[in-house]
Amino acid sequence: MSIINLVELRASREAVVVNIVGGIGARRKLENLGVRIGSTIVKKSSTQGPVVINCGNTQIAIGRGLASKIIVKEL
C-alpha cells in the first residue's frame, strides 16, 4: 500500500486521505466540501485538467496543484 498524492492516484481507485499539505485556507475549503484527513474518496477521472473525485455523495473537481497537496493511501 503506497502513499501517493491525488494526482498520482489512478482513475476509479478508492483511497483514504492521510494528509493535506496546504495552508489553513486550502485545508478549510476542502474540509467544507467534505474532504479531510480520514475521508474516503474515489477518483473519477485522470486527465491533464482538474482531478475529479467522489467524496460521500458529492462530486468535486480539484485543480491539479491543489490535488497534488492531498496525500492519499490507496485502498
Next chain:
Amino acid sequence: MKIILAGNPNVGKSVLFSRLTGARVIASNYPGTTVGFTKGRFSFLGVVAELADAPGTYSLNPTSKAEEVAVNLIKEADLIINVVDATNLERNLLFTLELLLKIKKPIIVVLNMWDETKHKGIEIDVDKLKEALKVEVVPTCGLTGEGVVELIHKIKNAKVPDFVLKGDTWSFVGETLRKVQKLHHRHHSFWDAIQELSIKPPWAWMIAFLVLFLSFEVIRFIGEGLINYIFDPFFTSFYSPFIMKLSHLIGEGNFIHSILIGDLAGGSIDYALAFGLLTTGIYVPLAMVLPYVFSFYLVLGFLEDLGYLPRLAILFDRIFHKIGLHGYSIVPMVLGLGCNVPGALSTRLFEERREKFIAATLLAVAVPCMAQTSMIIGILGRFGGQYVAVVFLILAIIWFVLGKILNRFLKGCSPEILLEIPPYRRPSVRALLKKMWIRLRGFFLDAFPFVLLGVLLVNILYYLKIIDFFAYLFSPIVKSLWGLPREAIGSLIVGFLRKDVAVGMLRPLNLNIRQLIVGSTVLSVYFPCVATFMVLLRELGLRDMVKSMLIMIITAIVTGATVNLVLSLLNIG
C-alpha cells in the same frame, strides 16, 4: 420578522424562496447561481415575514463577495431557515453545526430535495435528526412544494436551540449520520453513465462539442425562425400600414416626424434605416434582438438546469489557466453572452481581486451580449454567415491574447478550481418557463427603455450637430486607423448606452464588409454598455475600473487598426 434562507451552494434555496414568496428569482443547477440577495414578503397561515434569499456559503468565514453577502444577511436575520441538501447530509451538516454553535438565533433545518433521496437509496430518520440537532427538521421538495406548508407552520414555534456539542464537529457529524441515515444499494442509472462520460476525455470533449454545436444550431434555428415567420411578417402586414398612416397624419419633414418615424425612403419603411422611435426603436428590440435573446435563454436555461455548466468548467479549466483564471470563469462568460450585466455580477464568485479583474475585463472587452450579437447577425449576416463567424473569431483571439497579457503582467498567480459538481437533473418545463419569463421581463423592463433612449439620443445628436463635432475630433482614429467613415463615431457614442442600437447605426452608413467587421469588433471592445459599466464599477471599485477602461480603449484602437489592416491586405471588403 426577518427570515433568511441560508445553506450550502446549490441546495435549492432560490427554488424554495420563490415557493414561499411567489417572488421571481433565477434558480439553476449549479453552485453560485445566486450572487446577490432578493428580499420578498410573505404572509401565510398567520405568519408575516420578510424573507431573504442569500447566496450559498460553506461556512461563516466568507471567502468571496457572494459568501460575504450571505454571512451579513445571516447576522441581520431574526430566524434562519437552514436549507440542507438531503442527499448530501454529511457535508451540509457541517454548516448547520456552525450555525447552531455560533449563531444564537432560532433555526429550522429544511431537508430539501427530499424526493431525490428516494431515488438515491438514502433513508433519513427525521425524528432522530431532530433529536440530535435539537431543532425542528422539515423535509421538503422545492420543485413540487412538498413540505412547504409544514415549514411555515414551524416558523411560529421556532426557538433558539439549546445545542451543546460533545466532542469535535466531525465526530459529531459522523455519529449523527450513523444514527439517522441508512444507505441502500441502488443500480446505476442512465444519468450516472452520462455523468461519468461527460468528465472523461475523449468522451467529454465529444459530448461538449456536440452540446455546443447543438446549442448553436438550436439558437440559430429558433432565432431565425421567429424573425422570418413571426416577427417580420407581423411588421410588414400589420405594423407598417399603421406607421404609414401615422406618417401621413404627422406629415413628413417636421421635427416630430423625424423623431417618431424618421426617414422613410421613397414611401416605404426600412426599419433598419429609418431611426425613428416608433420604427427602428420598436423594430430593433422586438424583431431583431428579442428572437435571439429568447432562443439563447431557452438553450442556456436548459443547460443550467441540467447541470452541464460545471462539466464544461472542468473541460475548459486548462485553457482558462493560461489566462490567469480557472474553469469556473466559464459562468460569467456564458452568462455574458446573454447579457453582460449578470455576467459581471457573477464575478462575485471569485476570491481574488486579480481574478475578478481579469474576468471582468475580458467579459467587457471580448464577450458580446446577445443584443449585440443578434444585430451583428442582422446586419453583417446579410452578406453571409462566414463574416459573422470572422467577428467572433477576432473576439475570441482578443479574449485569449489579452488574457495572456494580463496574466503575464498582473502580479499574483491564478487560483485553482475547487468546485462541487452537481448531479444531472431533469430540467422541469415549468421551471424553465418561469426562468425564461424572469429574463424576458428583465429584457423588456431594463433594455427596451434604453433602446428607445438610444434612438432618441441619435436623433438629438444629429439634430444638434454634436455628432459632426465628435466626428471631426476623432477622425484620426476612426478614419485613418480603423478605415471607417467619420460618421461612425455616432455609433460609438450610442454604444455607451446600447450595443444593439449602436451596431444598427452602422447600417445607414453604407459600409463595406471590411468596415462592418471592424465596426462590429470595435463596438464590442471599446466600452461595455452603461448598465454593465455601473455593475463593474461597483464590483471592481473605481481604481480597477479606470485601469480596465484604459485597457478597453487601447485594445479597441489596436485591434481596430489591426483588423482593418489585415482585412485590407486580404482584400476583404
